[in-house]
Amino acid sequence: MQRRHSKRWQMITGDLVSATVLATVPVSAALGTLTLTQLMIVAVVQGAASVLHDAAAISLPPSLVDRSLIQRSNSRVGALFAVAATAGSHLGAALTALLGPARALLGDVASYLISAVCTARIQTAEPARARPEIRRLRGEIGEGLQYVRGDDRLWTLTLVNATTSFALGLLNTLWALYLFVPA
Known part of the structure; x- marks a missing residue:
């Protein structure tokens, strides 16, 4: 990669x-x-x-x-x-x-x-970058998802982190609303 x-x-x-x-x-x-x-x-x-x-x-x-x-x-x-x-x-x-x-x-x-x-x-x-080969982003994403999906531990961690990040994003948005909207 x-x-x-x-x-x-x-x-x-x-x-x-x-x-x-x-x-x-x-x-x-x-x-x-x-x-x-x-x-x-x-x-x-x-x-x-x-x-x-x-x-x-x-x-x-x-x-x-x-x-x-x-x-x-x-x-x-x-x-x-x-x-x-x-x-x-x-x-x-x-x-x-x-x-x-x-x-x-x-x-x-x-x-x-x-x-x-x-x-x-x-x-x-940082180490010198090799000349990148021409690849499609969609293919790289698919390759990464396939790798993560192939390892149960990585898949579980990914789902937990994604869920936690989503919930924290919602919480932070609501917290900002609570702070900025006058009572």
């Missing part, structure tokens, strides 16, 4: 897209033009950008650390994600109480910009 783009640039792009789209919310709120449609579009675009970022972030450590340290590195990355999710939720609640829901998103915008800067500072060169 051929890698199409630099993982670092994929992560930076995901961060910058997330920062940009989230920044539209406080701007629109300040102008009095924020709509439910905009919030839904922001949620979809930001979610897609997060998938783009996270897919690259998960696969980048093998090019940064020695093979013998991959398990330890992945454990630390997982622990950092858990700490960031917990601390981020509490910080987000505090900023929302202090600044209001729309302006509190500026903290999130800042975190994406900091992430992009930190990712840009990674000095390790």
Whole structure:
């Protein structure tokens, strides 16, 4: 399977897209033009950008650390994600109480910009990309699905993750509505 783009640039792009789209919310709120449609579009675009970022972030450590340290590195990355999710939720609640829901998103915008800067500072060169063979995306997706479907553990994990991601997407959308719709 051929890698199409630099993982670092994929992560930076995901961060910058997330920062940009989230920044539209406080701007629109300040102008009095924020709509439910905009919030839904922001949620979809930001979610897609997060998938783009996270897919690259998960696969980048093998090019940064020695093979013998991959398990330890992945454990630390997982622990950092858990700490960031917990601390981020509490910080987000505090900023929302202090600044209001729309302006509190500026903290999130800042975190994406900091992430992009930190990712840009990674000095390790990724392995050179081989010239990609011409393949159809549909065929590659089918090949990947066939591989996952052939392994019961991967199939179960995929279904659990897809269901959880869908439920969290719904929850986050409803949570945004709860925060932004006046009582």
